[in-house]
Amino acid sequence: GAVVSQHPSWVICKSGTSVKIECRSLDFQATTMFWYRQFPKQSLMLMATSNEGSKATYEQGVEKDKFLINHASLTLSTLTVTSAHPEDSSFYICSASRTSGSQTQYFGPGTRLLVL
Amino acid sequence: GQQVMQIPQYQHVQEGEDFTTYCNSSTTLSNIQWYKQRPGGHPVFLIQLVKSGEVKKQKRLTFQFGEAKKNSSLHITATQTTDVGTYFCAGNSGYALNFGKGTSLLVTP
Numbered sequence: 051g052a053v054v055s056q057h058p059s060w061v062i063c064k065s066g067t068s069v070k071i072e073c074r075s076l077d078f079q080a081t082t083m084f085w086y087r088q089f090p091k092q093s094l095m096l097m098a099t100s101n102e103g104s105k106a107t108y109e110q111g112v113e114k115d116k117f118l119i120n121h122a123s124l125t126l127s128t129l130t131v132t133s134a135h136p137e138d139s140s141f142y143i144c145s146a147s148r149t150s151g152s153q154t155q156y157f158g159p160g161t162r163l164l165v166l
Numbered sequence: 167g168q169q170v171m172q173i174p175q176y177q178h179v180q181e182g183e184d185f186t187t188y189c190n191s192s193t194t195l196s197n198i199q200w201y202k203q204r205p206g207g208h209p210v211f212l213i214q215l216v217k218s219g220e221v222k223k224q225k226r227l228t229f230q231f232g233e234a235k236k237n238s239s240l241h242i243t244a245t246q247t248t249d250v251g252t253y254f255c256a257g258n259s260g261y262a263l264n265f266g267k268g269t270s271l272l273v274t275p
Binding site: 091092094096099145156159160 | 201207208210211214254256262263265267268270
C-alpha cells in the first residue's frame with residue numbers, strides 16, 4: 051500500500067505557458083500532500099503543504115500566485131506552474147501523508163519540467 | 167526555525183567497505199525518518215525512529231537515534247553497488263519534516 055502517482059512524468063513547454071502537475075494517492079486517503087522542488091544533486095526543497103479542502107501553506111520565498119496548489123480531494127492535489135520561465139525548470143515531487151503534518155510521507159515518482 | 171544538517175555531502179567507497187552518514191538537528195525531534203533516492207528516482211521511505219537511543223536494523227543497514235533526539239546516523243555494513251544513491255534524513259518537528267541535504271553514496275566494484 052501507500053502508492054503515490056504523479057502525472058505527467060515529464061513535460062517540455064514554451065516560456066509563458068502554464069503547466070499542471072497532478073499528484074494522486076492511489077490506495078490511501080491523504081490528509082496532507084506536500085510539493086517539493088529538487089535541483090540536480092540537491093536536496094528536496096519544500097514548496098508548500100496542502101490539506102484537503104483548505105488553502106495551501108507556502109514556504110517562505112515561494113510565490114503562491116506562481117505556483118497554484120489545489121487539494122480538492124483526499125486523493126488528489128495539483129500544482130500549476132503559471133507563466134512558466136526557464137528558471138522554473140526543475141524536478142517537482144509530491145508526497146502524501148495519511149495524517150496531517152509530520153507522519154511518514156510517501157513520494158510520487160516526480161515530474162521533470164523543462165521550460166524552453 | 168529547525169535546521170537539519172547532514173554530513174558528509176558525498177562519499178565514495180569500494181564495494182565491501184562500510185559507510186556512515188550523520189544527521190544533526192538544531193532542535194529536539196519527535197522522530198526522524200530516513201529516505202533513499204536512487205539516481206534519477208524519487209525518495210523512498212526507509213525507516214522512522216521515535217524513541218531516544220533507538221537502534222533499528224534492516225539487513226546491512228543500521229539506524230540510530232541519539233539519546234537527546236537531536237542526532238541520528240545510518241550505517242551500511244559491507245556496501246554493495248546496489249547501495250548507490252542519496253540518503254536523506256528528515257527531522258520531524260511535530261509539524262513538518264525538514265530534510266537534510268543528503269549524502270550521495272557512490273560504490274565502485
